[in-house]
Amino acid sequence: MTKKTIEIKKVRTRIAPSPTGPAHIGTARTALFNYLFAKQNNGDFLLRIEDTDTQRSEQRWTDEVIEQLKWLGIEWNEGPDIGGNCEPYKQSQRLDIYEKYLKQLLEEKKAYFCFCTEEELENKRQEQMSRGLAPKYDGKCAHLSDAEINKNIAENKSCVIRFKVQNKKVKFNDLIRGEVEFDTGLLGDVVIAKDLNSPLYHFAVVVDDFLMQISHVIRGEEHLSNTPRQILIQEALGFYQPIYAHLPLMLNMDRSKMSKRQGDVAISDYHKNGYLPEALINFMVLLGWNPGTEREMFTLAQLIKEFSIEKVQKAGAVFNTQRLDFLNGLYIREKSIEKLTELCVPYLKEAGLLVQGQISQNKLQEIVEISKTRMKKLSDIAGLSDFFFGDKLVYEKDLLTWAKMGSGEVKDSLAFSEKILSNVKEWTLKSLETEMFSASEKFNIEKGYPEKNKGYMLWPLRVALSGKSTSPSPFEIANILGKEKTLKRISDAIKMLS
RNA sequence: GGCCUUAUCGUCUAGCCUGGUCUAGGACGCAUCCUUUUCAAGGAUUAAACCCGGGUUCAAAUCCCGGUAAGGCCA
Secondary structure, three states: OOOEEOOOOOOEEEEOOOOOOOOEHHHHHHHHHHHHHHHHOOOEEEEEEOOOOOOOOOHHHHHHHHHHHHHHOOOOOOOOOOOOOOOOEEHHHOHHHHHHHHHHHHHOOOEEEEOOOHHHHHHHHHHHHHOOOOOOOOOHHHHOOHHHHHHHHHOOOOOEEEEOOOOOEEEEEEOOOEEEEEEHHHOOOEEEEEEOOEEOHHHHHHHHHHHOOOOEEEEEHHHHHHHHHHHHHHHHHOOEEOEEEEEOOEEOOOOOEOOHHHOOOEHHHHHHOOOOHHHHHHHHHOOOOOOOOOOOOOOHHHHHHHOOHHHOOOOOEEOOHHHHHHHHHHHHHHOOHHHHHHHHHHHHHHOOOOOOOOOOHHHHHHHHHHHHHHOOOOOHHHHHHHHHOOOOOOOOHHHHOOOOOOHHHHHHHHHHHHHHHHOOOOOOHHHHHHHHHHHHHHHHHHHOOOOOOOHHHHHHHHHHHHOOOOOOOHHHHHHHHOHHHHHHHHHHHHHHHO
């Protein structure tokens, strides 16, 4: 069999997720690398849904990958309705195609029906293992005569289709790993279909990648060991061999493959928790790739230019949420206040804080503005700004105490603030700040507190307004709250101390 | 168990191909300081790594060999 190498007319890449569960963050990163590589070469990026496993595949998961990829801005540019509505390819709609190639392999005796039962196989496996051998199908059914096969089929015996794996060394050149060699003699004949209408993964990928003229197969490292058998199937079918690139895995903190047990793995989890797509993309691309410079911030468009597959790392990378949070904070602070407010609204509503028409758009923006330096995720907005909504604050009265003040002193401090604030002429951030600063000095002198320590006045005031140990400054809060509410909260606090 | 892959600060990584400029650079995180009523943000500074063992060489993180460890795939 002569090996056909691909003649690249156009770079075409794809991702091929199985819709058997929530779209995985690993799928997002693989999609990103495929997308970047295709786009920077003026190529095509396709989405193919591998839903041949009808038992486990569900339409809602297909819808979800589509939704999340769109959210990330990673869009495929070809599908069954070319030019119009760009649907992804679906393997379940291509079963007749696989059947044709399955028949071809069967006719050429490169594949065969296998009637071995689960029980039989399990026994063989046990026996091989007990002899210290690697478990591998012994090829028993490969030698069945046509008569026997027909008889078995007529008897409706359950069967699978196996591909005859040749004993040879398969070598291929991986774009990221260099030359990789496998001895397929260790493999055993693989099951490529349950029947003519139910192809399995290894077979369907090969057929589709060929028919869709995929030039580069860029996928996770977990597929590296699967590559030789796919190459054998390609050769048996007379297909060209695409160029492979196996990406390093994204890892848990303990360096195992990223899994649900140790954190969020669904793209939608990150979406819901308030990560920005641009932050997630920037974070993911840096997991296994870097430009070789000290630059760390990239937009998708810039990445299309800067990305180079040669600089992709070989070793797996730990998915470090702290770093994601940092980047997300950076992108949050970069957003225009209009946009950021819009993004925060759903989270405020979800927390039951924002009720229609209760607060003006301007106020809302001011609230977001003073909260944004503290936000790592959009969802943080609720916990950061809840005290602006509603009238009653709930907190421990001890929280009002600064340094070693007694409760009488705290009350005096609040009463002093109340007096100053009720006389403030101009209710603006600037004047609130100047007035309170000078009042604070006066207060400290009067009381014999250290003159420069503004905490004696500002801490109780800030807690009275926010009910929290950490928050924006009392001026910022008072400014947004307005005079009436501010004074009300101070008197509430004083009452609490009495 | 077999096969494959990988190996620089806790984490993401630069450097490795084309040995010297590496007393190993950057970022996150950590710590300290400045700013500051608090927490952030911002600024500054520190601590922190070439998996181990051989070899080649005047010289090795960089080249070669052998281990070890981790991960993936198969079952």
